[in-house]
Amino acid sequence: MVHPEEVDVIVCGGGPAGSVVAGRLAYADPNLKVMLIEGGANNRDDPWVYRPGIYVKNMQRDGINDKATFYVDTMKSSHLRGRQAIVPCANILGGGSSINFQMYTRASASDWDDFKTEGWTAQDLLPLMKRLENYQKPVNNDTHGYDGPIAISNGGQIMPVAQDFLRAAHAIGVPFSDDIQDLNTAHGAEIWAKYINRHTGRRSDAATAYVHSVMDVQTNLYLRTNARVSRVVFEGNKAVGVAYVPSRNRAHAGAVQETIVKARKMVVLSSGTLGTPQILERSGVGNAELLQKLDIKVVSDLPGVGEQYQDHYTTLSIYRVANETITTDDFLRGVKEVQRELFQEWETRPEKARLSSNVIDAGWKIRPTEEELKEMGPEFNELWNQYFKDKPDKPVMFGSIVAGAYADHTLLPPGKYVTMFQYLEYPASRGKIHIQSTSPYVEPFFDSGFMNNKADFAPIRWSYKKTREVARRMDAFRGELTSHHPHFHPGSPAATRDIDIKTAKEIYPDGLTVGIHMGTWHRPGEPYDASKVHEDIKYTAEDDKAIDDWIADHVETTWHSLGTCAMKPREQGGVVDKRLSVFGTENLKCVDLSICPDNLGTNTYSSALLVGEKGADLILEELGLKVRVPHAPVPHAPIPTGKPATQPAR
Numbered sequence: 001m002v003h004p005e006e007v008d009v010i011v012c013g014g015g016p017a018g019s020v021v022a023g024r025l026a027y028a029d030p031n032l033k034v035m036l037i038e039g040g041a042n043n044r045d046d047p048w049v050y051r052p053g054i055y056v057k058n059m060q061r062d063g064i065n066d067k068a069t070f071y072v073d074t075m076k077s078s079h080l081r082g083r084q085a086i087v088p089c090a091n092i093l094g095g096g097s098s099i100n101f102q103m104y105t106r107a108s109a110s111d112w113d114d115f116k117t118e119g120w121t122a123q124d125l126l127p128l129m130k131r132l133e134n135y136q137k138p139v140n141n142d143t144h145g146y147d148g149p150i151a152i153s154n155g156g157q158i159m160p161v162a163q164d165f166l167r168a169a170h171a172i173g174v175p176f177s178d179d180i181q182d183l184n185t186a187h188g189a190e191i192w193a194k195y196i197n198r199h200t201g202r203r204s205d206a207a208t209a210y211v212h213s214v215m216d217v218q219t220n221l222y223l224r225t226n227a228r229v230s231r232v233v234f235e236g237n238k239a240v241g242v243a244y245v246p247s248r249n250r251a252h253a254g255a256v257q258e259t260i261v262k263a264r265k266m267v268v269l270s271s272g273t274l275g276t277p278q279i280l281e282r283s284g285v286g287n288a289e290l291l292q293k294l295d296i297k298v299v300s301d302l303p304g305v306g307e308q309y310q311d312h313y314t315t316l317s318i319y320r321v322a323n324e325t326i327t328t329d330d331f332l333r334g335v336k337e338v339q340r341e342l343f344q345e346w347e348t349r350p351e352k353a354r355l356s357s358n359v360i361d362a363g364w365k366i367r368p369t370e371e372e373l374k375e376m377g378p379e380f381n382e383l384w385n386q387y388f389k390d391k392p393d394k395p396v397m398f399g400s401i402v403a404g405a406y407a408d409h410t411l412l413p414p415g416k417y418v419t420m421f422q423y424l425e426y427p428a429s430r431g432k433i434h435i436q437s438t439s440p441y442v443e444p445f446f447d448s449g450f451m452n453n454k455a456d457f458a459p460i461r462w463s464y465k466k467t468r469e470v471a472r473r474m475d476a477f478r479g480e481l482t483s484h485h486p487h488f489h490p491g492s493p494a495a496t497r498d499i500d501i502k503t504a505k506e507i508y509p510d511g512l513t514v515g516i517h518m519g520t521w522h523r524p525g526e527p528y529d530a531s532k533v534h535e536d537i538k539y540t541a542e543d544d545k546a547i548d549d550w551i552a553d554h555v556e557t558t559w560h561s562l563g564t565c566a567m568k569p570r571e572q573g574g575v576v577d578k579r580l581s582v583f584g585t586e587n588l589k590c591v592d593l594s595i596c597p598d599n600l601g602t603n604t605y606s607s608a609l610l611v612g613e614k615g616a617d618l619i620l621e622e623l624g625l626k627v628r629v630p631h632a633p634v635p636h637a638p639i640p641t642g643k644p645a646t647q648p649a650r
């Protein structure tokens, strides 16, 4: 079908928020013509998207995998000891939901209330939180939904180390809960749910749920992929269309070749926190000074565009576990027979398969005790008093356990591992992104801002210690992978200890060097016994410094970008109002996580969907329409047992 040159609404960017808006609008009225323009490829029936267990491959930066765009800090950062941080972002239909780790969490109620915007309190949003969910777990509260397009379950299998983690977490004072995603719990551990449909074993991505579902039953949703939106076309300050270019400029001598599509009613920017501000700036919406330097005609002077970039910060520490532990290491290493077995299992029984999981089966949200706060220094205590103290629903850190090493396995010794992720949920640091050229092919100036506020070190340091205490109390624990821990002084009682001799001998029974004495290179120990661990490790100031250096050297994105087109008053640097309309323009909205004026303590897929649902309601209201529920049936609903799941099926 040749696509029309004019439609009613154009949605730019097919991530979770854009997919919700395009799908909800098109389904609400079959006469409304909606076009969704996505920079990446179509994700439909891509087995490297819908099989949950292979998600780590999406982070390969090998020049072949182009499901992600890698934003790299333009400048070296003194806060990262001279390092440049890298923030991978989705570049595929479905956005982050096609490549993410599928971990299901939700923001705390006070996070939405803190937006201080009419219509956006947690209470206002609760019906929309329920509307989007097809929650497939038993639960004891009334905050989840059961008829929505996005499936949430425990996946095909739960690894035994998850229970080991929960028992150890309980031993250090973090209680078990059946649902810490109830919008209120800020200190507790749980079996961590996933965006996986328990009936099909497939990833629950936003494009399948909201876009393909509608395209299967209606003809008014036009999908254009591999097309990068370069700018919004204005008449005066009214958005009347967009210009897009091929995502790769490998013809026309690299020149920018634009195609224009007209929008009769509205243009919606949903290109994500790092994409949307670039489109705005190329269109003449942003800091007038910057735009004039690039010879861009100013449509609306909004200095807040591209500012206040936020993320969550991840550090990870890797532990050795007993050789009999079930982990994904051999699958990830590429052991042929293991891969064959797991792929075959998925093809025949995807709903119960080991690959129908992200193997991140347990996790926690934690807040420090009064005693722990005393050790966290003045900078964090000041932040605590302002931000956390009176909001008992805000966790300071998240943590989760992966049954395997989240690392390049060619760099690791043989054996089995678990990875402890530590996530800082409300960093005080801020970054920015701005275009450097009018060309959509030129990389922007990017400053992740990671760790540029000193207050962010203490909670990560505290959390590293907490997860280490949990690891030591797990039955499976067999030591620390020293390369993936802080470099403590070898004489310090806090120094890490690698694999014990017994476990090492099981790996290399005929090895001639197992357990040799070689100074500080090896610290083989007596077999570990978790039942004898009662005391926490004590750290000196020098040890804390080693942890802080490790944080600066290794802290990474949690891929939870938000905040660059904030919904707040214009005079405070705001970019959109409470209806998500861009200040100083007409018929132009931003609907994605760039609109968050403050951080959200959650893995952000749920929030992006929610912003999409809210945006869809606001737009439909302006168009005199109403959302139609339930949404169109999601494709790939139960795959008949025994049939290859790669067949297109409804």
Ligand SMILES: Cc1cc2nc3c(=O)[nH]c(=O)nc-3n(C[C@H](O)[C@H](O)[C@H](O)COP(=O)(O)OP(=O)(O)OC[C@H]3O[C@@H](n4cnc5c(N)ncnc54)[C@H](O)[C@@H]3O)c2cc1C
Residues within 6 Å of the ligand: 012, 013, 014, 015, 016, 017, 018, 037, 038, 039, 040, 088, 089, 090, 091, 092, 093, 094, 095, 096, 097, 099, 100, 101, 102, 103, 104, 105, 227, 228, 229, 230, 270, 271, 272, 273, 275, 276, 279, 558, 559, 560, 561, 592, 593, 594, 602, 603, 604, 605, 606, 608
């Ligand atoms: C690797 C990774 C792991 C993650 N893990 C989790 C997790 O386990 N759980 C969780 O809850 N969240 C996770 N997230 C976060 C979550 O996926 C994101 O918060 C969410 O996808 C953000 O949605 P969005 O719609 O705001 O933007 P995005 O998902 O960034 O979508 C923006 C879309 O716009 C497109 N685009 C960009 N520029 C243009 C342009 N100029 N023209 C046209 N299209 C454009 C992009 O290709 C993309 O498809 C993860 C994200 C990543 C990247």
